[in-house]
Amino acid sequence: MKTDSAKAPTVKVGKVLLIGRPNVGKSTFVNNLIGQKVAITSPKPQTTRFAIKALYEEERGKIIFVDTPGIFGKAEDRLSKRINTRTLTIIREEVDLVIYMIDHTRKRDFEEARVLGLVRKIDKPKILVVNKVDSQEKTYLPQYKFLEDEFKYVFEISALNKTHFKPLLDKVFELLPEKSSEEIPKDLVYPLINLDSKTFISELIREKVFLMMGEEIPYRSTAIVDDIAERDNGITYIKARILTTDDRYKKMLIGADGRKIKEIGSYARKEIALAINKKVFLDLKVETDPHWQETYY
Template sequence: MKQGNVLLIGRPNVGKSTFLNNVIGQKVAITSPKPQTTRFAIKAIYQNEKGEIIFIDTPGIMKKTEDNLSEKINKKTLQALNEEVDVALYMIDHTRKRDFEEARVLGLVRQIKKPKILVINKIDIQEKSYLPQYKFLEEEFPDVFQISALKKLHIKPLIDRVFQLLPEVKEDKKTKNLNPYPVLNLDAKNFIAELIREKVFLMMGEEIPYTTTAIVDEISERENGVMYIKARILTNNERYKGMLIGAKGRKIKEIGSYARKEISLATGKKVYLDLTVEVDPHWVEIYL
């Protein structure tokens, strides 16, 4: 069988995590239209009759910025590049112009001395395209695939090609995944915290997600079979806390209810989510 590590790399928002989820067939990485939704490398396993792929989804590399959050997140991607990689998927979004950020990612991709595939994502969008700006890349990358991660278009030929490029290993090397889900490097608490953070990314305006993180303190099963989860959203100042709570606590209720429904669906259990908002100006240093 074939087996290996496949790195997903690209600018923020190109659709790396959407691709991962749709290949695996369930949500393993959170997604949103906001940049650097992914904050650390996520490893998830995909298996079929040909073998197995350990995908490493990374945070999109951002332009150098002053705040230490994005620098810290960028570092996580740089670390992932130093891990053992058998194939790299360099994903681009043809609906966005090529720019300095893209050049920076390309520079990193060039340092990877392993087979690489250029993946042009979002081909379901036709109206707005800068594809000619990316044409020159086709000389550098022998393998080019145009896909739609969201609409699941042309994914199979890409996966087939990945398997061709992966090394052959003996059947007994098969990964024994003890997790109940395909994510290899997140436990239940961290996974649920990610789902909560996704709702903050989806339901709050531009700046707030970057000032927040989510922490799950407790998961326990109550006698009546209800899964009790105690979680906190941390933000770095009082003003954001107020916005997260909303008038009469409406916003936090909305975030909680949306998160609870998804956790319930994912676990097949009734969920009680005790969600609060706290100010912690040092969460980046502590939790990332």
């Protein structure tokens, strides 16, 4: 006689590490899979500076996606070094599955080889994801073909257009361990993301700096939220600063007649208001702080 029916129901539960070079689309994938912006994205490499853990939940189970900063081959400045070190620590954390993401529109290089070297050392089931299949740019896919011998599971997706997510997600669920509800580890029942609201808002501001400022400035700047206060009139008042290493960057961030900072502030304010579903007043200033990389990262 069957006795299975007496067993507690099980679901698939686990942590999935996303790893890849900067700019391959890791954060775009997590956001579009979860259906909400949890990690900021930009066309510039090195957008993500710390691991973001985000919960994906559906009837099959729960997955924590760990979106990591892209690993750089050469970490020249202090911030890059610190980001790399932190990412290396994160990838040593216990995970159940690894998604190694590549961008076929970029040549393989020693940076990619370094990431592959790290992936090889992780003794967990692995999935190779080729991203940006929608892209019309020149493809370097032949340079990555050899990976198909190494990775048992290969999926081609467009993180941007959300295509081919289903077969990938089916495979992720298939490979994750099955657990009864009592066995679900505590850290797998986060709220949606592991960031507090100050950090989340500062990330949204930082994203606008990445999107609206030229080459060097995003890497020499960060955003800090000092205060979030609900006023009686229903408006959420946010006091924040953009810190940058040098007076000349400060000047560029402020712009002629303060136009640039106004533009950054207005773009950020709209998105924050949308994210927290409240009216927002954003008091945003720019300050020079040559040491922010030591103080805040």
